Amino acid sequence: MDAYLLIDFGSTYTKLTAVDIENEEILATSKDITTIETNIMDGFNNAYRKLIENLNGRDVNFVRKLACSSAAGGLKMVAIGLVPELTAEAAKRAALGAGARVLKTYSFELTKNEINEIKNSNIDIILLAGGTNGGNKSCILHNAKMLAEHNVDLPIVVAGNKVTYDEIRDIFEDNNMSFSLAENVMPVLNELNVDPAREEIRKVFMKNIIEAKGLGKAEEMVNGILMPTPAAVLKAAEYLSKGSDEEDGLGDLIVIDIGGATTDIHSLADGEPTKGGVTIRGLEEPFAKRTVEGDLGMRYSATSILEAAGTKKLRKYLGDTEREIDISGNCQLRTENIKMIPKTEDEIKFDEALGKVATELALTRHVGFVEVTYTPMGPMYTQTGKDLMETKYVIGTGGIIVHSERANEILKAGEFNIEEPIYLKPKKPEYLVDRTYILSAMGLLAQELPDMAVRIMKKYLVNLN
Structure with a gap:
């Protein structure tokens, strides 16, 4: 066959x-x-x-x-922009959507110290943005000159103010730089346009990075290494949400991917306010959004989970406050033994507690939040980020979720919490698990056979409800 x-x-x-x-x-x-x-x-x-x-x-x-x-280490990048909350953030989102791990974001004009930091940061690609089309020119041109003058020998994807492209092309060509041009990630103020930059990053990944990582x-x-794994998962999730030409999608959904080093969250939703009287503030959110939490991993980052959450939160999820469990020692053990497979019931429960903390914190950082301002006209509510309270499905993947008999409990740690009502987390979603690790595979299949990929995902994702 x-x-x-x-x-x-x-x-x-x-x-x-x-x-x-x-x-x-x-x-x-x-x-x-x-x-x-x-x-x-x-x-x-x-x-x-x-x-x-x-x-x-x-x-x-x-x-x-x-x-x-x-x-x-996957695809590692830095993003460079103008204003931290605007073009720099837009560049970061474009890189994350392309499947990269963004090690740092730089804003305004680069300094010599920052250039040296970039040169010593063991990254694969630089995303250079800055300015809306027809807007500020000086910042992105300054940064292009700094990269060229200091011989930064890395592929550069330019996705900023388009009126600077002729001059940037001359700067980079005169210095034999490896670069490519994409559409501006923010052509108009507060308006995102990340897909062209994502696609250009994918092309550079295929052309320049594969051989460098020993994948030749x-x-x-x-027939081809098409993309970084996180980009394949995001592609699969997007098709599952929106559907394909012949297949209906499931609607709004979230994917929680807990790994050894990071926890990735993918949300497929517009994220508009679900309650009346709420206004949106800040940068436009992409329908397909990915965030990566580098301090929330089950092995490499186990001690970082403890630092981020504190002992009390871990003990809450362990559900056994009477015993003196060595929280710090257990986290250190996992960081030093990244291939550790839990065997005893205590080891399994500790891993599940780590998974719950990773889920809770990663969702808190990913979703939007609401703030209230009191005015003479009464309270005003503003939303920053995505409202995901009405999300229909939450899909779990990654070893701790796939192998746990209590996967639904791990995923439920990311639900809306009345004790922290400002965070717009899902209220009553259905929970699915990627038991056979097919999401990245279906992202690849969707490149050529999207209808089939959607049907297979509907068939094989396990509904925990």
């Missing part, structure tokens, strides 16, 4: 999914440790052998092999 082989070269595991394209079924899945430190094909070959075993002797012809990757040998084997 003809099938697609969909591959995720993950930061920890290489995951394979075989899809029967005639019957629209997942034939088998498998995973093995990603071997980026030696040869990435070693981990792939181990996972492929397991996949063949899981096919149970079925004769499969892989007509297409598509891949995404977050190996070797993998690319020879597949």
Whole structure:
């Protein structure tokens, strides 16, 4: 039978999914440790052998092999803009939507110290923005000159004031810089236009980054490494929400992806106020929004979760205040043993508590909030960010959620809390779990067969309600 082989070269595991394209079924899945430190094909070959075993002797012809990757730290970027709350924030959102981990955002004119920081930050791509079209020119031109004069040898995606492009092109070409031009991420004040920059970042990722991360040998084997893994998950979520040409979507949804180093939140919703009398303030929100919390991870960042949440919150989720559980020691153990698999009931419960904290804090940072101002005319309510209170579905993925028998409890930690009413979290969503890790695979499949990808997601995501 003809099938697609969909591959995720993950930061920890290489995951394979075989899809029967005639019957629209997942034939088998498998995973093995990603071997980026030696040869990435070693981990792939181990996972492929397991996949063949899981096919149970079925004769499969892989007509297409598509891949995404977050190996070797994934795609790391810095974003540069003008005003922190406007073009700099717009650039950051464009980079996050492209599947990058944004290490830092810079605003206004770059200093020599900041240039040196960028050169020493182990990033892959720079996103250079600044100014609305026809607006401020001096800042983005200053920053382009600084990058060129200090020989910053990194691919640069320019997505700022379009009237500066001729001069920026001359600056970069005269200094043999690697660069590409995209439409402005904020062509008009407070109006986002992030999709062109996202697409340009994806192209640069495919062209420049794959070989640098040792993925060249993998690319020879597949039909293409199409995008970073987080971008594939966001693409799948967007199709599942909006639907495709022939398939209806599910409507507004949130994806919670808890990993070893980060917790990613994807929201697919307009985020308009759900209550009357509320006005919106701040930058326009994209329909498909992704945030990454680098201090909320189950292993690499376990001690950072403790720093962010405090002992009291972890003890609340452990639900056992009478015993003297060594919170700090348990977090340190996980940070020092990133491949630790919980075996005892105590280890499982501690991991679940970490997962609940990661969910709660990541949702708090992702959703919008409401503030009240008292005026002579009475109270006025303003909303910053997205209102996600009426979100229909919350989808969980990542090891702690996939393998937990209490996944719904972990996801419910992100629900609206009457004790913190300003945060516009979902009230009564239905909970789904990506038990077979198909979201990134379906993001790849949606590039070529979007209708099928939507149908498969509807079929295989497990409803916890």
